[in-house]
Amino acid sequence: MILWSILVGLVICIVIGLPISFGLAAISLFIFFYADYSLSPIVAQAVNGLDSFPLLAIPLFILVGEVMSQGGIAKRLVRLASALVGFIAGGLGQVAVLTSMFFGGISGSAVADASAVGSMMIEPMKQHRYSGSLATAIVVAASVVGIIIPPSIPMILFGVVTNTSISELFMAGIVPGVLITLGLAVTTFLQARKTGKGQPFDIRELWLALKESVLALLLPVIIVGGILSGVFTPTESAAVALIYAIVVSMFVYRSLTLKRFFRLCITTGRLTGVVMLLLAFASVLAWLLTANMIPQQLVVSLSAITENKLLLLLLLSLFLLVVGFFMDLTPAMVVLAPLMTPVVVKLGIDPVYFGVLMSFILGLGLITPPVGTVLYVGCGVGRVGMEQLVKSLLPFYLTLLLLLAAFLIFPGLILWYQ
Template sequence: MILWSILIGLFAAIVVGMPISFGLAAISLFIFFYADYSLTPIVSEAVNGLDSFPLLAIPLFILVGEVMSEGGIAKRLVRLASALVGFVAGGLGQIAVLTSMFFGGISGSAVADASAVGSMMIDPMKRHHYPAPLAAAIIVAASVVGIIIPPSIPMILYGVVTNTSISQLFMAGIVPGIIITLGLACTTFVQSKKIGKAQPFDLLELVKALRGAFLALLLPVIIVGGILSGVFTPTESAAFALVYALAVSMFVYRSLSAKRFFQLCIATGKLTGVVMLLLAFANVLAWLLTANMIPQQLVETLGALSDNKFVILGILTVFLLVVGFFMDLTPAMVILAPLMTPIVVKLGIDPVYFGVLMSFVLGIGLITPPVGTVLYVGCGVGKVGMEELVNSLLPFYLTLLGLLALFLAFPGLVLWYR
């Protein structure tokens, strides 16, 4: 009864356009009154859901991405990507894909990735005869890399709500992130090889671009290297990265003012408030589900369907793909990860592997209609219609689904570090 109440309530919230966090609050109150529970756990569990040091990494990484975009770091990464792959046929498309990987190694957000890279790359692509829908589609598809290459905000959320090592999740995301980048680069090559002219390879320009982007490239090295070496926790690395990005943007590149930084802090605070409210009420629901042994019941139900862990993993993957059509990544992650992780752990599936897989699947949902957040960013930045953009994305959807099948078939690609 409780699980059905939650599912029906979430569906109703989506249909009427209610913010998911408010929907979770309404569902929680309904269940507490209906089941005649004391209301005390609503407050205590909501507070407990936010009482987590790793959660501080989320606003810090969001702000790092904003500072990087505003402070000239992103432009230098674009120049470096241009020097590295601009000589390939369809070079501008390849530059966009590689820049997305660089940017994702700092921001950890697909939305920030699409917005920043799209604002810099779509107009030049149009001037070089890329159709507007294709230019936007390349940016939108490549943004998925931003939540797989560490640092990754979805992986931080997964680690917090399932008590999984965030450092191991970041480590596991490196190879899949590179593979996804290569897959999207190949698709971009096929789609755009006859468009425009590739620039000749220029070793001198590559050296200049490397010199100009050196300080920018140190940022992902600091973030990822510090975490993986054990020098920093994810939160500490985010704080250090923010100080570094501010120092470079304000005092080296001199392209970010104190006034603009204050405005970025306000915007980051608003976005963080939305995420934290969602996490608070998601934790209340998690308490309700645990108290009524819903995860154990789901394990028994799925176990009755099959005792093959790969079949169950396939069922969960298809379910997450469907969820991605109708729910944004953040609420889907904080609601479903605590439910699904006990199931896969019971079957002997590594929670780190499932965390990366879940992030990727829900990341695909970000670029699928009708509620894909990154789709709307692509439409706005690229000035194209939704139908045109989705049609241009079809080859990229096939590529991403093929890569998903690859990670399902070969878990070692994710757990490569063990």
């Protein structure tokens, strides 16, 4: 009854357009009243869900991405990417893909990735014979790298709600992130060949771009290197990265003012508030599910269907793909991860592997209609229609699905570090 109440309630929220966080609160109250529970655990579990040190990394990484975009760091990464791959056929498209990997290695957000890279790359691509829809499709598809390559906000959420090591999740995301970048680069090459080559390769420009962007490149090195070496935790790495980004943007590049920084803090606070409200009520539902042994019941039900790990993962992947069509990544992650992870762990699947896989699959939902957040960002930045954009995205969807199949068949691509 409880599981069906949650699923039906979520469907109703999506249909009527009610914010998911409010919907989760309403569903929780309904279940508590229907089951005649005391209401006191609602507040206690909501507070407990937010009482987690790793969650502090989310606003810090969001603010790092904002500072990077407004403080001149992103522009220098674009110049470096252009010098590295701008001479290849469809050169500017390759630049957009590589820049997304650089940017994702700092912000951890697909939306921030698409917004920042799109604002810098889409218009230049249009001026070099790219159609508006193709230029936007390249940026939108490449934004998926931002939630796989470390750091990753979805992986932080997964780690918090399932008590999985965030450091291991970040480490597991490195190889898949690089593979996704390469796959999208190949697709871009095939789709954008008619645009011809970009600028000729210039070793002097590469040297100048590298020299100019060396401080920007140190940022992902600090984040990932510090975590993997054990010098600091993911949360501490976010704080260090923010201080570094502020110092570089304000005092070295001098492209970020104190007034603009305060505005970025306000924007970050609003985004963080949305995530935290959602996580608070999702924690209440997670408590209800655990108290009523719903995960254990799911293990029994799924075991009756199949005990084959690959088939089970395929079924869960298809379910998550469908969920991604109708629900944004953050609510899907905080609602479904606590429900699914005990099931896959009970059947012998590594939670780190499942966390990366779940982040990737729900990330695909960000670029698919009808509610793909990054799609709407792309339409706004690229000034193209949804139908045109989705049509241009079809080859990229195919590439990403092939990569998903590879991750399912070869788990070692994700668990490479073990």
